[in-house]
Amino acid sequence: MSRSTSRYRWSWVDSVVLLGIIGFFGFIGYRVNTVLVYQWDWGFLPGYLFRWDEETQSLLPNLLVKGLLTTLRLAFWSIILATLIGFVTGMMRTSRRLFPQAFSRLYVELIRNVPPIVFIFVFYFFISSQIIPLLGLDTLDQRLGPTGQSVVEFLFGPVSLLSNTFSGIFCLALFEAAYITEIVRSGIQSVSVGQREAAMSIGLSRWQQMRYVVLPQAVQRVIPPLAGQFIILIKDSSIVSLISIQELTFLTLEVANSTQRVFEVWVFVAGVYFVLCYSCALIFRRLEMRLDSSRI
Amino acid sequence: MNENTSNPIIEMSGVSKWFGDFQVLKDVSLQVFSGERVVVCGPSGSGKSTLIRCINRLEEHQEGRIVVDGIELDQDTQHINKVRSEVGMVFQQFNLFPHLTVLENCTLGPMKVRGLSKKEAEALAMEYLQRVRIPEQAAKYPGSLSGGQQQRVAIARSLCMQPRIMLFDEPTSALDPEMIKEVLDVMIDLAESGMTMICVTHEMGFARTVAHQMVFMDEGRIIERSPPAQFFSEPEHERTKLFLSQILSH
Numbered sequence: 001m002s003r004s005t006s007r008y009r010w011s012w013v014d015s016v017v018l019l020g021i022i023g024f025f026g027f028i029g030y031r032v033n034t035v036l037v038y039q040w041d042w043g044f045l046p047g048y049l050f051r052w053d054e055e056t057q058s059l060l061p062n063l064l065v066k067g068l069l070t071t072l073r074l075a076f077w078s079i080i081l082a083t084l085i086g087f088v089t090g091m092m093r094t095s096r097r098l099f100p101q102a103f104s105r106l107y108v109e110l111i112r113n114v115p116p117i118v119f120i121f122v123f124y125f126f127i128s129s130q131i132i133p134l135l136g137l138d139t140l141d142q143r144l145g146p147t148g149q150s151v152v153e154f155l156f157g158p159v160s161l162l163s164n165t166f167s168g169i170f171c172l173a174l175f176e177a178a179y180i181t182e183i184v185r186s187g188i189q190s191v192s193v194g195q196r197e198a199a200m201s202i203g204l205s206r207w208q209q210m211r212y213v214v215l216p217q218a219v220q221r222v223i224p225p226l227a228g229q230f231i232i233l234i235k236d237s238s239i240v241s242l243i244s245i246q247e248l249t250f251l252t253l254e255v256a257n258s259t260q261r262v263f264e265v266w267v268f269v270a271g272v273y274f275v276l277c278y279s280c281a282l283i284f285r286r287l288e289m290r291l292d293s294s295r296i
Numbered sequence: 297m298n299e300n301t302s303n304p305i306i307e308m309s310g311v312s313k314w315f316g317d318f319q320v321l322k323d324v325s326l327q328v329f330s331g332e333r334v335v336v337c338g339p340s341g342s343g344k345s346t347l348i349r350c351i352n353r354l355e356e357h358q359e360g361r362i363v364v365d366g367i368e369l370d371q372d373t374q375h376i377n378k379v380r381s382e383v384g385m386v387f388q389q390f391n392l393f394p395h396l397t398v399l400e401n402c403t404l405g406p407m408k409v410r411g412l413s414k415k416e417a418e419a420l421a422m423e424y425l426q427r428v429r430i431p432e433q434a435a436k437y438p439g440s441l442s443g444g445q446q447q448r449v450a451i452a453r454s455l456c457m458q459p460r461i462m463l464f465d466e467p468t469s470a471l472d473p474e475m476i477k478e479v480l481d482v483m484i485d486l487a488e489s490g491m492t493m494i495c496v497t498h499e500m501g502f503a504r505t506v507a508h509q510m511v512f513m514d515e516g517r518i519i520e521r522s523p524p525a526q527f528f529s530e531p532e533h534e535r536t537k538l539f540l541s542q543i544l545s546h
Contacts, residue, residue: 197354198391198450202405202457203381205373212404216395 042264048255067251068272073157074168074247075234075276081173082180082233083226089177090184091210104181111178116239120171124243128167138163161246168237168245176233183225187218220291227284231277238273248272305330305461305492306351311360313346320346321357322516330460333493335503335524338513339539344496347513348463351494352383365460381409384454388466390446392438398425398449399434402456409457417456424452428482444475448482455486462486464495498543504528512536 032038051062061069089107092100111119132138141159144152149159156165191214199209241250248269256265304327313321320343328334336344349355350362353369353376362369364379393401402421406412412420425431428448430441438446447467454462464483468476480502487493487506497503503510503524510527512520512535520527520536528544531537 192391194387194389194391195393198385198387198393200354201352201380201383201385201387202453203377203409204405205377208408212408213393217393220395 067248071248078172082176085177086180089181093185168240187222335507343516384459
């Protein structure tokens with residue numbers, strides 16, 4: 001029957017759906033134009049991305065770009081920290097010993113069954129005020145030399161906001177790590193018993209079986225769900241705006257309030273998040289394909 | 297560690313094991329001497345796989361004693377790891393590590409357990425890959441090999457640990473008929489080199505050529521144990537006769 005060799009075929013259902021979609025957006029556009037009588041104005045936007053500094057005679061990032069940089073740093077460090085925690089607790093989940101199993105189970109269930117916003121408030125107010133001083137992160141800026149300061153500034157953003165940024169990273173990482181734990185657990189359990197038995201039969205210790213036989217195979221399998229979780233993490237990073245971490249959403253809110261250009265600002269920021277998350281997805285698709293082709 | 301043949305290299309006495317309420321092994325005693333080749337056969341579910349899996353502690357026995365090469369298998373992890381590094385095992389499903397090349401499959405144990413350098417381990421691995429006649433596949437991944445080739449790699453991987461005993465758990469059952477011979481040939485070579493072997497297999501031709509002792513199991517018990525000449529021509533027990541008539545009739 002099929003004459004076309006292309007992967008997709010156009011049918012009348014597609015035409016109906018397409019018409020429906022065009023109609024829907026046409027209607028929204030019409031309402032915005034005639035009922036809301038909204039005057040679109042994008043002209044203010046560049047000024048909030050960069051500003052001209054008279055003192056240094058150079059272009060400096062303004063609120064929105066600053067926010068984006070903070071979000072990028074926040075996401076980057078949270079992804080690393082969450083992956084580390086997630087792998088450790090994920091392995092604990094598959095342990096035969098009671099304590100690691102119970103502990104990691106408790107961790108996962110506590111976090112998965114509390115809304116992210118609630119978790120972040122609880123964590124921020126009750127724990128972050130204890131842990132940050134304990135690690136000495138609140139006074140780090142005073143103890144650093146000038147080169148140290150610029151290194152830290154490049155890695156974590158403005159030194160004055162350091163403890164604030166760290167709180168954000170810890171909150172986000174601890175929250176997302178619970179989901180990564182479950183991804184890692186399912187990856188480990190998907191490796192067949194025979195693999196473990198073969199590893200045992202050549203005399204590898206329990207840790208060596210994990211390290212050289214089970215984990216490498218598990219990692220390969222969890223890359224797609226892990227990529228999905230990283231993208232969720234980037235999007236969830238907007239939640240920490242609630243504890244005044246000055247990332248993209250937080251600063252966008254300020255810009256929207258001060259300029260009153262609510263639609264433009266949020267549409268723009270939606271685009272920024274989209275580009276961020278979609279590029280992350282593309283990078284992981286690449287990685288996945290490379291790992292696949294290296295096996296045969 | 298001595299070659300004294302008056303001491304058995306494997307000694308199982310009064311071994312029992314349960315899976316839940318089901319008793320798989322019932323008071324099994326078996327002695328195997330160094331250099332001896334034992335073929336275990338019996339109907340499926342008779343406990344023959346479980347028996348050999350107890351020898352390197354892939355299964356834990358609940359009653360009785362198992363002593364391998366002078367080391368008793370008890371709760372001591374060090375004893376277990378020591379025994380495992382002295383006992384090679386070949387599985388029905390090959391169980392090669394799919395993320396490692398053939399060569400890496402063979403060098404993993406020697407490097408991580410024996411502490412050999414990469415160079416030494418690779419030389420050793422190539423020697424054994426030569427012996428199982430597939431040195432040219434060393435750089436490939438297991439997924440691109442045939443079943444027979446995979447099983448030969450699995451044998452080489454075990455041999456790289458230079459074990460004193462080799463266990464075979466139905467090594468040819470998952471193979472296409474035309475690949476069975478290449479695996480059996482490798483096993484016969486190994487037998488001729490004087491390796492102590494315990495094979496669970498239904499390949500009676502192989503059993504006749506290499507076995508010193510035939511062990512017949514049914515319902516978790518060793519029913520009969522005799523040299524192959526006697527085992528095939530005049531089995532003692534009715535159950536053995538029935539089994540042999542079923543698998544030798546075609």
